[in-house]
Amino acid sequence: AGAVMTYVAKKCGICFQPPSIxxxxxxxxxxxxxxxxxxxRNFSMFSDxxxxxxxxxxxxxxxxxxxxxxxxxxxxxxxxxxxxxGGESLAESLEKFRQEETIDPEEDMNxxxxxxxxxxxxxxxxxxxxxxxxxxxxxxxxxxxxxxxxDEQLESCGWDVESGEEI
Numbered sequence: 001a002g003a004v005m006t007y008v009a010k011k012c013g014i015c016f017q018p019p020s021i022x023x024x025x026x027x028x029x030x031x032x033x034x035x036x037x038x039x040x041r042n043f044s045m046f047s048d049x050x051x052x053x054x055x056x057x058x059x060x061x062x063x064x065x066x067x068x069x070x071x072x073x074x075x076x077x078x079x080x081x082x083x084x085x086g087g088e089s090l091a092e093s094l095e096k097f098r099q100e101e102t103i104d105p106e107e108d109m110n111x112x113x114x115x116x117x118x119x120x121x122x123x124x125x126x127x128x129x130x131x132x133x134x135x136x137x138x139x140x141x142x143x144x145x146x147x148x149x150x151d152e153q154l155e156s157c158g159w160d161v162e163s164g165e166e167i
Contacts, residue, residue: 009068014077016084019043021056021077023065038062040078045085049078072126076101103127 010033011024019040026033038059043052053074057066066074076097083093101123109117133140 007065007067009066012069012073012077014080016081019081021074023069025065025068036062036065040081043078043081043085045082047078047082049075049082052078070126072122 006028008026008028009023010026013022014020015022015037021038021040023036023038024033025036038056040052050071053071056062056074057069057071079097079100080090080093083096084090088096103120103123109120112120
């Protein structure tokens with residue numbers, strides 16, 4: 001049995017020329033910070049960013065290094081490369097990605113197909129994890145009690161009202 005190699009991803013980015021994903025990671029076995037350049041091959045402005053990200057993340061040569069990098073971040077890097085190949089500036093590509101990754105609170109998600117709904121759920125899950133307070137966070141408070149002001153008139157809802165009919 002070989003020694004277990006542990007790599008901790010620190011930064012992950014993209015290089016346009018030549019097209020490659022660049023990973024800055026810490027090698028815990030040697031206590032050194034290293035850089036890994038993963039060339040992007042067979043990718044065009046018509047390629048599927050999600051599929052390319054999955055293939056890279058599951059590639060046996062890179063899998064151990066990319067464990068700490070989310071699939072969503074790899075998709076973002078591929079979408080930036082795709083925009084670059086399509087002639088967009090970096091700012092345009094970032095803005096386009098930001099719009100695609102933003103949840104519209106007014107949107108009716110009941111009308112989305114399964115693929116779009118899964119994408120929205122994934123965005124919400126990542127946002128939740130990013131904002132979630134964990135026990136070891138410095139500003140974590142175990143039991144927060146909040147007092148709500150009672151001097152305002154309470155608003156009633158239609159379903160609050162007792163109805164005469166039995167269900």
